[in-house]
Amino acid sequence: MSDGTHLSDFAGDKKEWPVYMTIGNLSSKIRQMPSTHSVVIVALLPIPIKNRNIPQKRLDEQRQTNREVMNEVLRRVLHPLTFKQNPSAESGYYNVLCAYGNFRRCKPVLAAWLADCPEYSDLHHLERHVCFWCECPKNELGDYVPPDKQHPRRDHNLYKTLSDANTKAADAELSSGHVHRGFNVFRHIPCIVSDLPKPDLLHTMQIGMLDHLQKWIFHFMKTHERLDKYNAIWLSVPAYHDLTPKNKSYEEVSQ
Amino acid sequence: MKEMSRYLLAVVTQSLRGGSPAQCPIFNRAIECTRALLEFYMYARYKSHDNATLSYMKDAFRRFHTFKDVFLLGRAGKKAKATANALRTELVNKRKVDEETNADSWTPSKKRREMNSWRDYISHEIDISKEFDADFNFRKIHLMSHWAEQIRRYGALQQYSAERVEQAHKTNLKDGWNASNHNLNYLPQVITFQRRILCFEISELNLQALTQRSENSAAACKVFPSGADLAAPLSSQSDAKPESMGPQTRRDGKHPDAMIKDFRGLLDNTQDATHRVAIYSGTREYIKHKSRNKTYILDEQLHAMELCIYHGIKIQVEGLDGERISQMC
Numbered sequence: 001m002s003d004g005t006h007l008s009d010f011a012g013d014k015k016e017w018p019v020y021m022t023i024g025n026l027s028s029k030i031r032q033m034p035s036t037h038s039v040v041i042v043a044l045l046p047i048p049i050k051n052r053n054i055p056q057k058r059l060d061e062q063r064q065t066n067r068e069v070m071n072e073v074l075r076r077v078l079h080p081l082t083f084k085q086n087p088s089a090e091s092g093y094y095n096v097l098c099a100y101g102n103f104r105r106c107k108p109v110l111a112a113w114l115a116d117c118p119e120y121s122d123l124h125h126l127e128r129h130v131c132f133w134c135e136c137p138k139n140e141l142g143d144y145v146p147p148d149k150q151h152p153r154r155d156h157n158l159y160k161t162l163s164d165a166n167t168k169a170a171d172a173e174l175s176s177g178h179v180h181r182g183f184n185v186f187r188h189i190p191c192i193v194s195d196l197p198k199p200d201l202l203h204t205m206q207i208g209m210l211d212h213l214q215k216w217i218f219h220f221m222k223t224h225e226r227l228d229k230y231n232a233i234w235l236s237v238p239a240y241h242d243l244t245p246k247n248k249s250y251e252e253v254s255q
Numbered sequence: 256m257k258e259m260s261r262y263l264l265a266v267v268t269q270s271l272r273g274g275s276p277a278q279c280p281i282f283n284r285a286i287e288c289t290r291a292l293l294e295f296y297m298y299a300r301y302k303s304h305d306n307a308t309l310s311y312m313k314d315a316f317r318r319f320h321t322f323k324d325v326f327l328l329g330r331a332g333k334k335a336k337a338t339a340n341a342l343r344t345e346l347v348n349k350r351k352v353d354e355e356t357n358a359d360s361w362t363p364s365k366k367r368r369e370m371n372s373w374r375d376y377i378s379h380e381i382d383i384s385k386e387f388d389a390d391f392n393f394r395k396i397h398l399m400s401h402w403a404e405q406i407r408r409y410g411a412l413q414q415y416s417a418e419r420v421e422q423a424h425k426t427n428l429k430d431g432w433n434a435s436n437h438n439l440n441y442l443p444q445v446i447t448f449q450r451r452i453l454c455f456e457i458s459e460l461n462l463q464a465l466t467q468r469s470e471n472s473a474a475a476c477k478v479f480p481s482g483a484d485l486a487a488p489l490s491s492q493s494d495a496k497p498e499s500m501g502p503q504t505r506r507d508g509k510h511p512d513a514m515i516k517d518f519r520g521l522l523d524n525t526q527d528a529t530h531r532v533a534i535y536s537g538t539r540e541y542i543k544h545k546s547r548n549k550t551y552i553l554d555e556q557l558h559a560m561e562l563c564i565y566h567g568i569k570i571q572v573e574g575l576d577g578e579r580i581s582q583m584c
Contacts, residue, residue, distance in 0.1 A: 206257055
């Protein structure tokens, strides 16, 4: 899992972009406890410099370089998972010292990668604002998708061959799928790349859709001249158990 | 946001009460849409799912999409607003032309009526233009459509929430940053800090395991008649898996390459059996109150004994003649 974070506003606006790792055969209850140290930091990714007042062409080049650098770093981090050096039946197995003091034979497999939406796009070499699970066109993102009519899943093996082919036709096909060219580390690891992203409640719902919903309701109340009533009721929600009373209306908070 | 979701629907329903007959259907749609999205969120947060809950979730998602159009105006972005503004200036110009041409023939009341109808017309046109340009084509609204399938394949969603990652930031990075001197070379400091914290935790776990193992072995050997009360609750456990606690090597926290000596070695070196009991109880005491790393124990022969636990275990026994004997483990 990876996520950019903000360390300090003072002392030079420090930011970090750590990569964490945890193991899949932990109970999720244990993994969620911070005191168990179940999630350890394995790398700090380089943070690209801010792109401001740069012409579009150089910006694209810069982004390309950023992607290459990040993939190179991740390649080194994930190198033990690639098993390229001796492709035998035994390859990929490691003897890992277990907490009991005994060694266990382990075959590590990358099963999931938790990140927020823009990071998924970067990690999977996709353009921003497209779905990372399926090939849904940009102008159909808002439509209802019936469960039996899902769009085709993204096939990263195909992207890999297209990207390696380096011809014009291949490039055109890549850009029609909103995919960037270039080396992507996940396509070289034995895993299904389109299965790596997992639904993220925090970013998609809590600070994603619910935030949108609140904005819409705000607009709706405004157009129907009910804003005062809405704010009054919003403020009058009493404190109860873990509900803290509101002392600011929505517009005051968001501005 | 999380707690907001619990009363948002009530607030919306209350504030939309008593609309005019024309407004009622729109208000109902807005309430239904809010309800569907919140329901979807609540179902997504379930800790376990079956076919029924998943079908409820899908149904809520479908309902959200049927009613979402009511909020289309709120989705009008910069582009839609720009076109709407252009339309407004155009319409206002038309109104002016209309006003000037008819300036003589209109009476004041007629003029007022005309102006009102113009205003309504313009706002209506602008709403239509905005609604035409606005869409729901953003990524997060689409991502939700995959959730039911993802739950079916990988289990409840709470475990994949990014909240755990934010927690990891706190323990893994921010604590270290706060402990560093915020200079240019803060990164090595953060990493060493993190490493040190982990070392202490490992060494503490080692101690815990050591005392437990010693008690087990004590119960198995039945060497200490006075230690029977310590060993009694654990004896059944030691019977159940006799070899799981066999000779093992553990890594020391401070020197991960060096192996910690077996606790039993210390016990063999300690001649006095009563000391051993004291050591157990002292170590247990330490694990109970982690803040204290020094314990004073009076053993049965009234020897004052000092047990220091830091990276290893240090025992100081005050002999009868006042000399201090220390032992390290």
